[in-house]
Amino acid sequence: MIRVTEQESRYHNIDQMSVLEILKGINNEDKLVPLAVEQALPQIERLADAVAKRMAAGGRLFYIGAGTSGRLGVVDASECPPTFGVPFDYVVGIIAGGDQAIRKAVENAEDDTHQAWVDLQEYHINSQDCLVGLAASGTTPYVVGGLNTAREHGVLTGCIVCNTGGPVAEASDFPVEVVVGPEFLTGSTRMKSGTAQKLVLNMLSTTVMIRLGRVKGNKMVDMQLTNHKLVDRGTQMVMDELNIDHDHAADLLIRYGSVRKAVEANHK
Known part of the structure; x- marks a missing residue:
């Protein structure tokens, strides 16, 4: 597969640019992200609808990912209880390498094809549940392995990736492919790709919670009163x-x- 996320930046000699030139270049690339997300709306709709139905029947939502993608899943999951008043284990984010990897990269954690399913066993994931794999490249072995095994056990699978036709999408019942193009800094998928994944995660969890009755009108009526x-x-x-x-x-x-x-x- 051709990984657009690894293609060379459209900008050259960025180490010789002024601060303003760098900022303008990053900003120009960032403007492309919501347009790419818009193109993926039909895919996002299918995933959100399927997840909402599965969760309405008693299921839970899990995210798995490595590096930036994994951290974004942890962030989205951790914000659901205070925002929507759901139990802490209703939406769960798991990152390759464990919670220590949220702050510090764990060597080779993303290359283990078996560990994601092992990590998910802590939560007794089952056929009522949903698993969304997060991988900008669309090829992360940790995510591919977790999705494939989950699918074998009847878990609903989806993904949010930034390339097309990769093994993560192939392992997903409901793939979401948001192609944002080469990064400003070649291969730095924490930039546009990370932004795209964050936007889709916002859309997914918010839409699902609305469909589950956790919003009234436009208000977060079940939010936790923590401050x-x-x-x-x-x-x-x-x-x-x-x-x-x-x-x-x-x-x-x-x-x-x-x-x-x-x-x-x-x-x-």
């Missing part, structure tokens, strides 16, 4: 929904523990 900012945001939501003053809304929010419960218990 003053979120308490203030929740108070404003209760004020708007019930047409009451700030102090009353704050009292209700504290009493019931969530925007949804406060509104449902007091809606006339």
Whole structure:
């Protein structure tokens, strides 16, 4: 396969550019990312719909990846409980090399084709669940092995990659291929490719949670009230929904523990 993500940058002698020239070059390349994501919307739709249906029937969502891709999966998964009030193990991000690899690269971790399935066993993944592989290259052995074994066990499989026709996509029931082209810095897939994966992850998890009823109107009514900012945001939501003053809304929010419960218990 031809890996577009490894092709030479369109920009030459970047080490001799001014700061502004470098910034403009990066920015010009970044502008291409949402256009590439737009081209993949039909694929994203199919994946999001399939994941939402599987999770509505009791399944969970897992992400696996290595390096930047793995870190992005961990970030997206870790933000679901505070944003949507779901259990911490409802959306799970797993990175090759374990949690230590979030901060420091673990040598050869991405080359093990068997370890992803071993890692997933900690969570007792089963045929009710969904597994999305994250790999900018579309070839990462850790991800390929995990997806292939998961598929053999009846797990719904998907992926988010930035090349076409690779083994990660072939191992996925619902592949998402976002081709953003060569990176500004040759081969540095933490740049455009990482941005594309982050955008798709935002779309996937948010769409799924909306379909699962975790959003009312356009509000995060199940968010966890873990700091003053979120308490203030929740108070404003209760004020708007019930047409009451700030102090009353704050009292209700504290009493019931969530925007949804406060509104449902007091809606006339």
